[in-house]
Amino acid sequence: MRIDAYITEYARKTPQQIALEEGKNSISYSFLNEDIDAIASSVGDFGHCRFAILAESGIQYIKILMAVYRSANIAIPLPIEFPKFSLEQILDNAHVNNIIATEAQYSRYGEDFFGRFGTVLLVSNDSSVKTLRKNRVNEVNNPDLRLVLYTSGTTGTPKGVMLSDRNLVANAESIIEVLGISSGDKGALVISPHHAFGNSIIDSHLMAGGAVRIGNMNFMESTFSLVESGVSIFYGVPSTYRILLRYPERFKRAFENVRTAASAGGGMDALTVKEIKELSPGIEILPMYGQTEATARLAYLPSEDVGEFVDTIGRPIPGVMLDVFDDDNRQVGPNIRGELVARGENILLGYLDDEIATEKKLINGWMHTGDLAQKLPNGYFSLLGRKDDLIKIGDHRVNPREIEKHIENNTVVSRVFVVPVSHELMGTAISLMVIPKEGTEIDTLFSFCRKNLPGYLCPREILFIDHLPLSENGKISNRSIIGEYQNVKNSV
Amino acid sequence: MEHIKNDILDYLKDSSFMDANIGLKDNDSLTQNGIMDSIGLLELMDYICEQYSIEIPEDMLTPENFDSLQGITDLIVKLAK
Numbered sequence: 001m002r003i004d005a006y007i008t009e010y011a012r013k014t015p016q017q018i019a020l021e022e023g024k025n026s027i028s029y030s031f032l033n034e035d036i037d038a039i040a041s042s043v044g045d046f047g048h049c050r051f052a053i054l055a056e057s058g059i060q061y062i063k064i065l066m067a068v069y070r071s072a073n074i075a076i077p078l079p080i081e082f083p084k085f086s087l088e089q090i091l092d093n094a095h096v097n098n099i100i101a102t103e104a105q106y107s108r109y110g111e112d113f114f115g116r117f118g119t120v121l122l123v124s125n126d127s128s129v130k131t132l133r134k135n136r137v138n139e140v141n142n143p144d145l146r147l148v149l150y151t152s153g154t155t156g157t158p159k160g161v162m163l164s165d166r167n168l169v170a171n172a173e174s175i176i177e178v179l180g181i182s183s184g185d186k187g188a189l190v191i192s193p194h195h196a197f198g199n200s201i202i203d204s205h206l207m208a209g210g211a212v213r214i215g216n217m218n219f220m221e222s223t224f225s226l227v228e229s230g231v232s233i234f235y236g237v238p239s240t241y242r243i244l245l246r247y248p249e250r251f252k253r254a255f256e257n258v259r260t261a262a263s264a265g266g267g268m269d270a271l272t273v274k275e276i277k278e279l280s281p282g283i284e285i286l287p288m289y290g291q292t293e294a295t296a297r298l299a300y301l302p303s304e305d306v307g308e309f310v311d312t313i314g315r316p317i318p319g320v321m322l323d324v325f326d327d328d329n330r331q332v333g334p335n336i337r338g339e340l341v342a343r344g345e346n347i348l349l350g351y352l353d354d355e356i357a358t359e360k361k362l363i364n365g366w367m368h369t370g371d372l373a374q375k376l377p378n379g380y381f382s383l384l385g386r387k388d389d390l391i392k393i394g395d396h397r398v399n400p401r402e403i404e405k406h407i408e409n410n411t412v413v414s415r416v417f418v419v420p421v422s423h424e425l426m427g428t429a430i431s432l433m434v435i436p437k438e439g440t441e442i443d444t445l446f447s448f449c450r451k452n453l454p455g456y457l458c459p460r461e462i463l464f465i466d467h468l469p470l471s472e473n474g475k476i477s478n479r480s481i482i483g484e485y486q487n488v489k490n491s492v
Numbered sequence: 493m494e495h496i497k498n499d500i501l502d503y504l505k506d507s508s509f510m511d512a513n514i515g516l517k518d519n520d521s522l523t524q525n526g527i528m529d530s531i532g533l534l535e536l537m538d539y540i541c542e543q544y545s546i547e548i549p550e551d552m553l554t555p556e557n558f559d560s561l562q563g564i565t566d567l568i569v570k571l572a573k
Contacts, residue, residue: 056524081529108526217530218523220553243534247550394531425534450508455531 002146002165003172003203004066007033010183010209017183019206020059021213021229027059029209032066035127039067039100042121042129046073046098048139050148052091053077054101054109055123057193058214062202064100064123069146069165074139076148076160077194080105083452084113090150090158091116094352097137100129148352149196151292151397160352161196161292170345171295172203174317178300179233179260179286183209188231190215190223191240197264200296201235220247224254234258237265237395238272242425245275252279264288264297266395266427267383270310289313289383293367295346298322299381312382313373320344324375329363333375337384340373341366389478394426394456400478403457407432411448412439417469419485420478421460432459433485435466463488496544497565503539518562521555533558540564546571 007029010017015030027035043051051068053075055061061077068075076094078087098119106114106122114120118135139145144164151159175181187205189212191198205212215226217240224247227234234255236244241263244251255261261276261283268287276285285306290297299322301314316322323331324338332338347367350358361368372384390399400418407416415435423429434445442462449458469484470476497518505512510527522528528536537558541547548571552558557567 104524108524216523218528218533219555219558221551222554224550243530250550426531447508451511455529458531 001169002069003168003207004036004069006207006209007036007066010206014183014209017209018211020062021186021211022059022215025059032063035063036066036070038127039063039123039129040070042131043067043071043073043100046071046119046136048072048074048143048145049098049136050074050076050094050096050139052094052096052099052117054080054087054099054105056080056102056104057189057198057216060102060123060125060127061193062212062214063127064102065202068100074142074145074148076150077199079150079192079194081192081454083454084109085452086158088113090160093158094148094150094160097135142349142352144349147199149194149199149292151196157402159354159357162349162352163295164349167295167346167348168203169207170319171200171297172207174319174346175200175204175297176208177318178288178297179204179262181205181208181210181233185210185232185259186230187212188215188226188234189213190217190226191235191237191265196290196292196296197235197237217243220244220250224250227254227258231258233260233262235262235264238263238268239266239395239426241268241272241276242427245272245279246425248275248279255280255283258283260284260286260303262286262288264290266392267313268306268310269427273306273310287314288317291369293348293361293369294320294342294344295348297346298342298344298369301380305380309380312376312380314380316342316344320346322381323366324373324381325366325368329366334377335374337372337374339387340369340371340381340383342369343367391420391428391478393420393428393430394423396454396456398457400430400481403430403453406452407445407448410452411445412441413437413445414440415468417465417476417481417484419481421485423460426456429460430457431485432462433465433469433481433488434462435468436464440464493565493569496568497561499543500540500561500564503536503543507535509536516561518565519560521559522561523555523559536564540568544568544572 010029011033017029018026019029019032020027051073099117100121103124120132122130145162146165147163148160187201189201284303287301288297289299297317299313299316321343323341325341326332326338343366370387373381403418404416414437417433419431420428421431469481471480504510557563
């Protein structure tokens with residue numbers, strides 16, 4: 001079954017039930033279903049074609065996404081918080097000929113941006129569709145493909161994670177079970193809907209026949225009011241909670257009637273858990289772990305164990321198997337370090353147009369997460385860093401080597417090194433160490449980063465160094481870079 | 493009033509949130525025009541609190557007060573009294 005088919009079912013069974021809310025607007029299952037039909041009919045002559053979606057977070061985005069599903073096409077949501085050039089990199093990678101955009105995004109990005117598309121459809125606020133041009137290009141491969149979510153696409157090589165209807169439904173079913181989501185629940189969507197976490201909130205609540213309230217994290221009072229509007233399950237990355245907890249009294253009032261505070265996207269820390277518990281003693285805190293490649297979720301930490309096991313990822317969600325393998329893909333026992341691997345119906349089909357990356361990710365039916373881990377005697381798993389160089393910055397997975405290359409290639413500088421540094425709200429932010437050359441200016445580097453990287457990647461500081469941050473065996477790694485950074489700081 | 497507005501505008505330009513040559517109208521949305529994201533807004537808030545020696549109560553953190561040059565200017569004038 002496709003996700004949008006659940007909406008049709010609820011439109012029949014509980015037509016008046018509210019499905020989506022945004023600001024002063026809300027829409028029932030019945031009207032949502034009609035609007036999806038209307039948008040889907042305008043792409044009825046397409047079938048199994050790739051459609052980029054360029055829409056701000058909101059009811060309109062969800063209608064368009066579901067309409068692409070309903071017309072049996074393939075959705076490629078564009079993360080609009082990324083700078084334009086990142087979106088263009090994603091589009092280059094996705095070989096996509098068709099785009100559906102909201103009118104707001106069309107006027108923001110301008111005709112130049114849309115020049116590359118053979119098909120351009122604009123959806124207005126009343127869900128009517130204007131066809132600017134049409135040129136059908138069918139997808140020949142990937143018969144089960146329904147959704148492509150981009151991961152680590154900020155700089156460098158974006159990777160499109162291919163997901164099927166079965167992936168989406170299976171993961172939503174697991175999440176519904178773990179969180180006990182019912183038609184009476186209202187979930188808060190204040191993070192981006194264009195990535196795996198936000199997408200899973202939409203899918204699981206609509207599949208349960210409940211409601212999603214859509215907002216953002218830009219203006220705190222608006223966010224707190226959103227929570228107070230009857231939200232029963234709040235979702236955030238750890239930094240979402242840290243930002244809200246800056247206002248403890250307001251947090252306490254807003255979260256009084258929230259049943260569950262769920263997190264994903266990064267490890268929840270003990271201090272944040274403690275602060276939430278103190279302000280909302282009755283709330284169930286539910287940290288979850290996952291990857292885009294697993295549609296969204298892989299594991300969760302049962303609420304009763306949050307106190308004792310907050311530094312673990314807990315146990316697999318229903319329908320998922322987790323294990324730890326050594327370098328020869330053999331299972332290892334408890335307390336032995338290896339790579340966390342996963343299988344289940346939520347595991348990706350592969351990476352879009354990238355068989356080599358797919359072969360490395362999926363080996364004998366097991367998805368290799370790239371996370372180092374060990375099994376604990378009680379069946380829980382704890383994470384021990386990454387197998388590759390990827391790091392979490394502001395709860396986003398990024399490749400520091402690609403950020404470095406991107407800055408080196410576009411500014412006057414000899415070498416750039418990204419240093420993860422702790423940050424009060426984001427958890428981890430970045431600083432840069434730079435080997436300058438003639439003409440290197442700190443202001444210009446800052447300015448470049450601000451304009452060309454999302455906010456969480458704007459460096460906290462830029463330090464000049466005069467030699468490569470090599471390890472003892474002459475290599476450059478996150479570890480050697482952090483070591484050099486500490487040397488520089490200590491000598492100041 | 494006008495000097496506060498110009499000061500905020502200078503901050504946005506100097507910190508490279510926006511290009512110096514881009515025209516921003518007083519009531520244009522900072523978030524919807526891609527000038528500010530949630531992390532950028534936190535930085536802007538810190539700047540304003542320090543620059544004008546004010547504290548912004550959380551119930552004033554709304555789009556009306558914080559999503560445009562005019563809103564921010566009015567907010568500062570109100571709080572700096």
